[in-house]
Amino acid sequence: MTSTRPWRAALRSVALTTLLGLTIAPAAQSLPAEPDAGLAASSTSRAASAPTVEADDERALITLTGVSPTVLDGRGDTRITGTVTAPMSGPLVGARVDLVLGSRPLTVRTDIDRWVKDRGPASGRVAAQTSQPLPEVPAGQTAPFTVDLEEWRVATDGAFAALPVAVEVYQRGASTPIGTTRTFLAWNTRVEFEPLQIALAVPVTLDPDVKLFSRDEDDRDEAWGRAIGPGSRVDRIIEGTEGSFATLGVDPSVLVAGPGELADPPTPTDTPATPDTATPTSPGDMPTPTAGSTGSAAADRTRVDRLADALRGRNLFALPYADADVAATGDVDPGNSVVRDLVARAATVGDRIGEPVRGDIAWPVDGLLPAGRESAIQSLYSTSSTREAAAIIVGQPAITADSPYTPTARRVAAEGTRLIGADPRLSALLPKRSDPTAVLATQRFLAETLVLLGERPGTARSVLLAAPRNYNPDPATLSAFLRVTASAPWLETVEVETLLADAAGDRAMPQETPAKPARTAAPKPTLSRLRLEQLAGQRHTLDAVATVLKDGAAFERTYGELLDELASVRWRFGAPAWSALNNSVSADVRDATSAIRVVPRRVNFLAENGTLRITVQNGLTYAVENLRLVVAPTNPRLQVLEQPGPVSIAAGPDARRNINVPVHAVAAGRADIIAYLTTADGTRIGSQAVIPVSANPLDSTFYWIGGVLAGLVLLAGVIRAVVKGKSRIEEIGDLDTIAKRDEAAQHRNAR
Incomplete structure (x- = not known):
């Protein structure tokens, strides 16, 4: 190993530059609701005078706003800045701020927890303090402070170390601090270690907002603006990770910006359970699917195009469509066709941004790997374009037995699937938008990685940070955090994809069985x-x-x-x-x-053989073709001679088609018919309809009897004529003579 090197001066310069972002109170993107305290409401990063802190009743609160430089080497000075908020019970008068170096070194990661959780004055020596007392701070008000530390005062013989320090504020003349906060300083003077490879996975997913799928155009447009528009959580993640080593896991549905058509569902016709008329009921009005307005659709395209442009050229991998819950599905139904299809549709991310994006990294939200999950996930990915999952991101506690040191992130499952173990402690330190500043998280992160490095400094290892699905950062703070991480000499930043293969000196370790079941911070599944x-x-x-x-x-x-x-x-x-x-x-x-349906009506069938007319209604705004009607009598009195062929119906909402079904009536009586619709392969559509039929077959005997009766009536008429003799017409004389006689009589009377 080498001793002091020229990189030291460069490191100090880089660290000083990157900490400028951390010495400014975090900026925030403007959101429609719930702005976080201490964040400037702006779409761009801008300085704020001081973070806003809610005062405590009895204690003074200390908020760190900067540590510059972030890495000490004992040769210069480090400036620590922050604010003090006086308690509500009274002002701070003549107060001073001390920097106390803890007396116990940090050798294992639990030492860090112990130091942070301890309460009361720190056990150690004062390494630095404010040069003069603070001006009076009224109750509940905030004032800034600066402590300049000569680095040699905290020097250690080690090449690297995490130094525990406490920042304490004292009222004038008091021996007990009225407020304290505990943090860490990073020490590194020379390279006597194998750097840790570190990767970061950040999910880019939607929030659980039902209004994203509202039929109200304005509500939907507003919801999508909140979800992926400027200032949104997704936008802040993309902005905060720009130019960094972070790898984004992208949900393809983020690049959809709302369904292209959100239909108003058809209004089903109100049909009585037992029809009592001989004609079908009138159909209701069925609204048609309505696409968003031109303005809404244009806004959606603009948002998606902007998002796609921002993702182009970045480190990405694709999640299943809609970020399908592979953890819940794999545990109870790994063959589920819906989730398999969503896994396969991960490829749409690459299609949308115009670049190849791998979609074979599984990321179960709970970070667990119970028995059977590896094979279940492989089953879910078996129908994807890659036919398998290349790797599974899991939490290290789920695959690690009790050990004095932290294993590498490169792991392999029992059945051979590559695993990437995420470190939950480091992942939890990613800066959040709700933090007043990111300084405490940043300093603890550096301390954690230094202690982790010290477990086996000569062994090459890797570390994965995995942000939660609902990760909500401030872009400026996240960006500064990632720059500090990248500048730490004991960390080598890499893409997540790098951890899928072995590196020199860092080969994947087999998964281990935890001493006790690992726990997850993820909420319980909604899918059963x-x-x-x-x-x-x-x-x-x-x-x-x-x-x-x-x-x-x-x-x-x-x-x-x-x-x-x-x-x-x-x-x-x-x-x-x-x-x-x-x-x-x-x-x-x-x-x-159910909008395509058989219309039920009563039928009186007065024949032995004939056709039964059945009405089919299409309530959709789509034309129907190749539909099958199946007719099944419930009583042997009526027989269907032949099932009807394929049916086509025009688009609805009130389109109908009458279909003639040849039937044969065997006997009189009630003979209901069950009618339903199917696809060409026999899959039923909608619900079945019952058609009451009153069968009254008039067979050949009826016709013979009718013919005989008609003949008898005719014969009776003939016989009557013969029996009566001559007709009355024949008894009348010459009609012409009678006519002339009548005419002569009329002439005489006229005279």
């Missing part, structure tokens, strides 16, 4: 076996209906897109929203698939 089966059944029904529609692809997009969203991980963070969306989607699917 029953719910997954329901989703698969609804998907099957939609696909079946689509096969008989002239524009089946548009129908599937309209009604299937929302169904896909129900399988998302995001609903773990908003279970009530899942229930609301599920109820809506289930009603839509039910109404849409």
Whole structure:
């Protein structure tokens, strides 16, 4: 190993530059609701005078705003800046701020926890303090402070170390601090170690907001603006990681910006359970699917194009479509067709941004790897373009036995799948938007990595940071944090993909069995076996209906897109929203698939052989073709001679088609018919209809009897004429003579 090197001066310069971002109170993107305290409401990073802190009743609160430089080497000075907020109980008068160096070295990671959790005055010596007392700070008010530390005062013989320090504030003349905060300083004078390879995975996913799928155009547009527009959580993640080593796991549905068509579901016709008329009921009005307005659609395209441009050229991998919950599905239904399809659709990220993006890294939200999950995930990925998952991101505690040191992130599962173990302690230190500043998180992160390095300084190892699905950063703070990480000489930043292969001196270790079951910070699943089966059944029904529609692809997009969203991980963070969306989607699917139906009506069939007319109605705004009507009598009195052939119906919402079915009546009486619709392969669509039929067959005997009766009537008339003799017409004389006689009589009378 080498001793002091020229890189030291360069490191100090880089560290000083990167800490400028941390000495400024974090800026924030403007959001429509719930702004975080201490963040400037701006779409660009800008300075704030001091972070806003809510005062305590009795204690003074210390907020660190900067440590510059971040890495000490004993040759210069380090400036520590912050603010002090006086308690509500009274002002701070003549207060001073001390920097106390802890007396116990940090050799294992639990030492860090112990130092942070300790309360009261720190055990150690004062290494530095404010040069003069602070001006009076009124109760509940805040004032800045600066402490300049001569680095030799905290010097250690080691090449590197994490130094525990406490920042304490004292009232004038007091011997007990009225406020304290504990943090760490990073020490490094020479390279006597193998650097740790470090990668960062950040999910780019949607929030559990039902309004993203609202039929109200304005609500939907506003929700998508909040989800991926300027200042959104997604936007802040992309901005904060720009130019860094972070790898983004992208949910393809983020690049959709709302379904292209969100249909108002068909309004089913109100049909009585027992029809009492001989004609079908009138159909209700069925609203048609409505696409967003030109303005809304243009806004969606603009947002998506902006997002795609921002992602182009970045370190990416694709999550399953809608960030499908592979953890929950793999545990209860690894063969689920809906989730398998969503896994396969990860490729749409690359299609959208125009660059190849791998979609074979599985990232279960709970970070666990229970028995059977490896094979379950491989089953879910078996129908994808890669036919398998190349790696699974898991939490290190789920695959690590008790050990005095932290293992490498490069691991391998029992059945051979590559694993990437995420360090939960380091992952939890990623700066969040709710933090007043990121200084405490940054200093602890540096300390954690130095202690981790000290476990086996001569062994090459790797570390993965994994942000949670609901990660919510401030872009300026996250960017500064990542720059500090990249500048630390004991850390070598790499892409997540790098950890899928062995490196020199860092080969993948087999997974181990934890001494006790690992726990997860993820909320419980919203998906159960029953719910997954329901989703698969609804998907099957939609696909079946689509096969008989002239524009089946548009129908599937309209009604299937929302169904896909129900399988998302995001609903773990908003279970009530899942229930609301599920109820809506289930009603839509039910109404849409029952909109093509048989219209029930009473029929009187007065023949032995003939045709039965059945009416089929199409309530969708899609033309129907190749539909099959199946007619099944419930009583042997009536027989169907031949099932009707394929049927086509124009687009609805009130399109009808009468279909003639040849039938044979065997006997008189009630003979109901069950009629239902199917696709060409026999899959039923909608619900069946019962058609009451009153059969009254008039067979050949009826016609013989009628003919005989008609003949007898005719014969009776002939006989009567013969018996009566001459006709009255024959008894009348010459008609012409009578006429002349009558005319002469009229002439005489006239005279």
